[in-house]
Structures are given as C-alpha cells and as structure tokens.
Amino acid sequence: MKVLTIALNDLKMEFSERTTLVFFLLIPLAFTFAIAQGLGGSGGSSGGPDLYPVAVVDEDGSMLAEQVIQALQKTPDLQAALLSADQAAAALEDGEALAVLTLPAGFGEALAKGQDVPVRLERASDELEARAAAQAVENGLARVDSAVQAALAAVNERRRFQDFPDAEAEQAFFDDRLDAALRTLQNPPASLRMTQSESAAGSADEIDAATQASSGQLVTWTLFTLLGVSDMFVGERLLGTLRRLIASPTRPSTVLLGKLVGRLAMGWTQMAILILFGGLVLGVNWGRSPLALLVVAVSFSLAAVAFGVMIGAFAKTRGQAGGLTTLCALLLAALGGAWWPLEITPQVYQALVKALPTTWAMFGFNEVILRGADVRAVLPEAGMMLVFAALFFIISIPRLRFA
Numbered sequence: 001m002k003v004l005t006i007a008l009n010d011l012k013m014e015f016s017e018r019t020t021l022v023f024f025l026l027i028p029l030a031f032t033f034a035i036a037q038g039l040g041g042s043g044g045s046s047g048g049p050d051l052y053p054v055a056v057v058d059e060d061g062s063m064l065a066e067q068v069i070q071a072l073q074k075t076p077d078l079q080a081a082l083l084s085a086d087q088a089a090a091a092l093e094d095g096e097a098l099a100v101l102t103l104p105a106g107f108g109e110a111l112a113k114g115q116d117v118p119v120r121l122e123r124a125s126d127e128l129e130a131r132a133a134a135q136a137v138e139n140g141l142a143r144v145d146s147a148v149q150a151a152l153a154a155v156n157e158r159r160r161f162q163d164f165p166d167a168e169a170e171q172a173f174f175d176d177r178l179d180a181a182l183r184t185l186q187n188p189p190a191s192l193r194m195t196q197s198e199s200a201a202g203s204a205d206e207i208d209a210a211t212q213a214s215s216g217q218l219v220t221w222t223l224f225t226l227l228g229v230s231d232m233f234v235g236e237r238l239l240g241t242l243r244r245l246i247a248s249p250t251r252p253s254t255v256l257l258g259k260l261v262g263r264l265a266m267g268w269t270q271m272a273i274l275i276l277f278g279g280l281v282l283g284v285n286w287g288r289s290p291l292a293l294l295v296v297a298v299s300f301s302l303a304a305v306a307f308g309v310m311i312g313a314f315a316k317t318r319g320q321a322g323g324l325t326t327l328c329a330l331l332l333a334a335l336g337g338a339w340w341p342l343e344i345t346p347q348v349y350q351a352l353v354k355a356l357p358t359t360w361a362m363f364g365f366n367e368v369i370l371r372g373a374d375v376r377a378v379l380p381e382a383g384m385m386l387v388f389a390a391l392f393f394i395i396s397i398p399r400l401r402f403a
Helices: 001-015 018-041 063-073 085-094 107-112 129-160 169-187 202-226 229-239 241-247 252-280 290-314 318-335 347-355 355-370 375-399
Strands: 052-058 077-084 099-103 120-123
Touching: 001 252, 018 099, 018 202, 052 063, 052 085, 052 129, 063 077, 063 107, 063 129, 063 169, 077 129, 077 241, 085 099, 099 129, 107 129, 107 252, 120 129, 129 169, 169 252, 202 229, 202 252, 202 290, 202 347, 202 355, 229 241, 229 290, 229 318, 252 290, 290 318, 290 355, 290 375, 347 355, 355 375
Parallel strands: 052 077, 052 099
Antiparallel strands: 099 120
16 A cells, blocks of 8 residues: 555656656657658658669670569669669769679570579678668579579470480570570569568558657657656655655665556556557557567566666766666667667677667567567567566665665
C-alpha cells in the first residue's frame, strides 16, 4: 500500500507542471510524425523504386557481351548505360554512376567455352547504395551465365545422340538455345515471391519509414522519461524529502520500490500512447503478439530505469543528473539504432553496439513488428535487457544515498 501511495504522489507531482505534458506527450508525438514523414518522403510510399545508375564498358563487342548489357538494362533496380572507359571513369568519380562494369576482350569467346571470365566491377564507394548497385550488376551477370550454361548443356546433350554437321551448325544451335534460355530467364513461367502476412508486418515502405520512426522515437523519448528517475532521486535527496520518508516507519526498500513504480508507470503510459499513435495514425503494425510486445517493452523499461537509478547514485547535483540524463538518453538512442536502421551500418559497429541495452530493445521491437515474433522468439532480447537491468541495479543500489 505504501508503495502505491509513494508512486501516486510522485505522479501527481510530475504532472502538476504543464511543461511535463509537453515533453511527455506533445513533443514525442510531433517528432514521431515528422520523422515518419521525412523518411517516407526520402524514398517511401510517395515515390517509385530507386534506380541505381551504373556504367558498362564493352571492350569485347561480342554477342554475349551485348546480351549482358541488355540483361542489365532490363534489370528493374538498375539504370545501365553503355559508356567508353574514360566516360565511365569520369561518371564514377563524379558520383553519376554507383558502379562500373568492364567486359574485357575475349569475354564472349571464353564464356561460350564455359571458361571462367574475369570481369572488372568497381564501386563508387562502400556505401549501401553502391553495394546494392554492385549486387544488382552481379545478379544480372549471373542470369546471363546461367543462360550460357544451359545452352552449353543443351549442346553437350545433343552431341551425345548426334554429331553436328559442322562448326557453323553447332554455333547456330548454341545461339538458338542461348536465346531461348535468356528469354526464359527474363520472363520466367513461374517465380518465387516471399511475402509477409498483414498480421506480421506492413509494407516495405512502412518498415522503412513509419516503423523505424515509431519504434525509434518510442525508445528515444521513454529513455528521457525513465532516466529522469535520476533527477528525482538527487532532487529529493537534496531537499531532504527522502530523509523524512526514511525517518517515518517506512523501509528504504519500500521508498525505492515506490519511486521505481511511479517512474515505470510514466514510462509504460508513454509507451502505450506512442504505440497507439503509431498504429492508428502512422499505420504501423505492432505485430501479432501483444504479449511479445509487452515483454520487450517491460524489459526495456526495467533496463532504462535501472540505468537512471545508477545515474542518480553517482550524480551529486540536479545539474549533473539532468545533464547526464540528456547525454545518456541521446547517445543510447542514437548508437542503439533508434535513429537509423542498424542494417545500414558496418558489421563491426553492429557488433560493438550490442553492449548497449537500446540495441537489444530495437532488436526486440523489430522482431515483433517486422517478423511477427511471439514471446518465445523475443526471449533472447528480453533476457539481455534484464541482464543489463540487474547489472545497473547491482552497481547503483549500494551507492544510492537517501540523505
């Protein structure tokens, strides 16, 4: 009963000021909406798919080289242009081409004989778009190579039963089979397409824009709220409120628990509002398992409030507590993937930021939203956040002063 009384009293004090509602509700909702619209406008639902500009240098001039160029020009993700070597180098340097493919002399002859053909593929940079463009070029090359291999297999199968009258007949048969294979690859009679059910995830645009904004801003702003427990502890310690509570027939553990329950209630309320806003206004599908979403949210909130207690245990003034709260909230959110998808960062970075609880929070929310994960699937992420919570409490509780 005392725990609830302390928690309710803290909530009344927090919301007695209008500025609390602004930072607790209005600013988080405004940021979430603005960022979702910004991400969507940069490549979301308002526009068509991006085309990656690439240059092709044909030093061979063979029929197979021409087939490669045509295959690349028909690739949906590419805008392939045939250029000279000098033009391609200039386009790569100026950023007008994300990649340059050079088909060397002898390319067609070697490919027709089933030999390995070294081609040169240069990227403008190591950025995500340049890597995607290079991958699309490699896919186009693979399609032509598959067609050539199919044509060669047809020639070898024909030889098993009947020899060709002469080399010209063999070449004509190869060309005919190659043309048929290329047509089949460009217009396959059947294709495999992977989709996600509506209950598991939204469209690709929603994943890129609204989903990233909604889950990322939820993590960011609830961090401010939950880490704010540090300012509360320091402020009440300096004012003597905690000392008077301890002087009454109330155990320190009860006071601590009451303070944590009040702060967690604020965080959970803010999360619920942002989740509803994301679902109703931005169209974010928060998965098919409310229980899994709850597990991730609760685990994250415990890790965050424990970190806030740790800040309060070491901070000596309210200025220190407020500054550390702001700094840590911004750093943890940004580095942990709340402001941009971790998938676009280098592998080394992705490995290093696993040392942050916010990284695991984003992992957990993405599992629920994008993959429709159930409770069992998010237990690793939730478990890691609970480990962080335990570690922060172990560090902070012995150092927490009530007077």
